[in-house]
Amino acid sequence: MNAKIRLGILGGGGDSLIGVLHRVASAMFDQFQIVGGVFNPVWEENIGFVESLGLPTNRVYIDFDTLIEEELKLPETERMQVISILTPNFLHFPMAKKLLENGFHVICEKPLTTTYQEAKILQSAVQKTKTIFAVTYTYTGYPMVRQMREMIVNGDIGKVQKIDAQYYQGWINPIIHDKKKRANTWRLDPDKSGISCCVGDIGTHAFDMIEYVTQLKIDSVLADLNYLYADNKMDIDGTMLIRCSNNAKGVIRTSQIATGEENSFTVQIYGDKAGLKWEQENPNYLYFLEEGKPLRVLKPGHSYNSKLSLDGTKMPPGHPEGIFDSMGNIYKGIAKAIKKEPYNHAEFPTITDGVRGMNFIECVVESHKNGNVWIKIE
Numbered sequence: 155m156n157a158k159i160r161l162g163i164l165g166g167g168g169d170s171l172i173g174v175l176h177r178v179a180s181a182m183f184d185q186f187q188i189v190g191g192v193f194n195p196v197w198e199e200n201i202g203f204v205e206s207l208g209l210p211t212n213r214v215y216i217d218f219d220t221l222i223e224e225e226l227k228l229p230e231t232e233r234m235q236v237i238s239i240l241t242p243n244f245l246h247f248p249m250a251k252k253l254l255e256n257g258f259h260v261i262c263e264k265p266l267t268t269t270y271q272e273a274k275i276l277q278s279a280v281q282k283t284k285t286i287f288a289v290t291y292t293y294t295g296y297p298m299v300r301q302m303r304e305m306i307v308n309g310d311i312g313k314v315q316k317i318d319a320q321y322y323q324g325w326i327n328p329i330i331h332d333k334k335k336r337a338n339t340w341r342l343d344p345d346k347s348g349i350s351c352c353v354g355d356i357g358t359h360a361f362d363m364i365e366y367v368t369q370l371k372i373d374s375v376l377a378d379l380n381y382l383y384a385d386n387k388m389d390i391d392g393t394m395l396i397r398c399s400n401n402a403k404g405v406i407r408t409s410q411i412a413t414g415e416e417n418s419f420t421v422q423i424y425g426d427k428a429g430l431k432w433e434q435e436n437p438n439y440l441y442f443l444e445e446g447k448p449l450r451v452l453k454p455g456h457s458y459n460s461k462l463s464l465d466g467t468k469m470p471p472g473h474p475e476g477i478f479d480s481m482g483n484i485y486k487g488i489a490k491a492i493k494k495e496p497y498n499h500a501e502f503p504t505i506t507d508g509v510r511g512m513n514f515i516e517c518v519v520e521s522h523k524n525g526n527v528w529i530k531i532e
């Protein structure tokens with residue numbers, strides 16, 4: 155029998171944004187079974203939410219420390235094997251650290267931690283414990299993102315020479331101009347969010363995506379951030395110039411005050427032979443651009459796609475793959491790793507990607523604070 159992996163969840167309660175994405179994604183390939191967790195710090199809401207889902211309540215715990223204590227009392231064959239951390243950012247580090255110390259595999263939302271230092275501590279713990287540690291940069295699971303990566307790796311666009319990534323949202327616009335509202339949003343509170351709002355929340359997606367599809371390392375960054383108000387400690391908009399290991403240069407443009415924008419995440423990579431373009435809001439189209447030739451549009455599920463891309467498609471061509479499928483593909487890869495089955499390391503982002511993300515955030519803020527200067531990423 156193919157036993158399901160026992161999954162615990164921290165955060166992601168009924169009041170959360172990202173919880174449903176993880177619950178659906180973990181169920182998508184019948185590999186995981188949610189056995190319990192702490193979904194909300196308020197007990198009535200925690201237990202009430204689990205009851206409303208129709209899940210067993212015997213392993214819903216009052217808080218994180220109790221979860222660890224009680225789960226360790228169970229035989230290994232019943233204990234949670236992997237735990238997803240879906241809480242606000244400041245809880246990622248203490249939770250992940252204790253989980254690793256107690257032998258659990260971890261799936262952690264991005265940004266990995268609130269500081270680069272914390273991220274490096276987690277990385278050492280992962281190396282020591284040899285646990286599986288995934289960081290859910292959700293967008294890397296889309297079939298056409300995987301296809302983009304494979305085409306770049308295969309040399310279809312030649313040597314990468316120009317990079318352009320944009321992640322524009324507008325959701326903070328109604329909050330940022332109201333003093334009370336901006337004081338009550340955790341993403342604008344450095345104690346809960348870390349040193350950056352916009353770059354930490356969505357700039358890291360762009361950074362990770364560039365490194366994922368190009369397989370290049372972003373070497374250095376020059377940033378100009380916008381905070382709009384003197385009492386606002388967190389960036390809500392930023393433009394970053396980037397330089398890569400192979401002399402390719404480019405730009406990452408991020409904003410949460412791009413009024414009217416939703417999740418306009420676009421990635422454009424140009425090589426000396428051709429270019430590739432992908433847009434998150436139309437994720438089933440990958441545009442292949444060549445000089446003097448008609449534009450080609452690649453779509454998921456066709457046999458012309460790579461094995462990695464096809465592994466992330468469940469239905470025949472013409473059935474759109476969306477954000478749930480993308481996260482589902484990431485969970486599918488994690489399941490293979492936990493079950494010690496063969497997998498492609500491009501199937502899910504790891505602790506290394508999370509650590510690089512934190513390094514990037516700190517370099518960006520340092521660049522801005524020092525007068526928009528180039529900062530080397532380690």
Ligand SMILES: NC(=O)c1ccc[n+]([C@@H]2O[C@H](COP(=O)([O-])OP(=O)(O)OC[C@H]3O[C@@H](n4cnc5c(N)ncnc54)[C@H](O)[C@@H]3O)[C@@H](O)[C@H]2O)c1
Nearest residue numbers: 165166167170171172192193194195240241243263264292
């Ligand atoms: N991968 C992505 O694309 C993506 C998208 C959105 C959010 N995120 C990340 O997911 C995380 C959560 O974001 P969100 O938007 O869902 O936040 P949210 O504020 O909507 O939800 C946070 C959840 O955590 C719970 N929580 C808070 N403290 C807790 C504690 N001590 N124990 C247990 N539960 C607790 C809250 O009750 C709530 O259910 C953040 O790190 C964020 O950056 C990632």
